[in-house]
Amino acid sequence: MSDTLTSRPTLGQFSSIVCFKSVITGMEEALGEKATAIALIAAGRDRGKNLVKELGLSGSTQDLSVIAAKLNEAIGANGTHLTAVDKIVEEGDVIKVYCSETLCSAGEPQGSDRKCTFTMGAIWGALSEITGRKLRGIHTESVLRSGTHDVFEFTSL
Incomplete structure (x- = not known):
């Protein structure tokens, strides 16, 4: 991360989940849920690629x-705290990424239909850049809906 993003000598590079979630809900109010999801996925993909x-x-x-270990180091507890990347597996043509403590699910009530748009986008961009493949991603399991992980599935286009 460039020095311009970490030039806060007292506060450092991290912000709160509350502030990030406020950005999401504010965008949803201004743009609608679909447009917000598109924007957050695109922003996440850019972050993941970079x-x-x-x-x-x-x-x-x-x-x-x-x-998975390298991504977890960068965006998990020792990195930016976006999510813990617990494992990545390939099942046929599908790459499944199992994440826990995702930023997008934090503070949401059980049963919420919240999707992990930015987090999924970051993983998506990272995998696209690593594999050199154009991927399609979907959020298939959620800790908010009885899942043990937030699971993102990626298939080649």
Whole structure:
């Protein structure tokens, strides 16, 4: 991350979940849910691609468990705290990413239909940059709807 983004000597580079969630709900009020989802997924994809470039993983052919560990280090508890990347598995043509403590699900009531748009977008962008493939992503399981993880599934286009 560039110095311009971390130049807050007292407050540092992190903000609160409450503030981030306010950005989301404010965007939804102004733009509507669909337009907000599109914007947040696009922003996340950009973040994921740039992160992978910063980590030197573009076009990597490393094992998915190694990639999961490196992403978790960058965006999990030792990184930006976006989410914990618990595992990445490939099942046929589908790449499944299992995340916990996602920023988007934080503070949401059980049963909420909230989707992890920014978080999924970040993982999506990262995997696209790593694999060099154009992917389609969907949020298939949620901790808000009885899942053990927020699961994002990606297929090649």
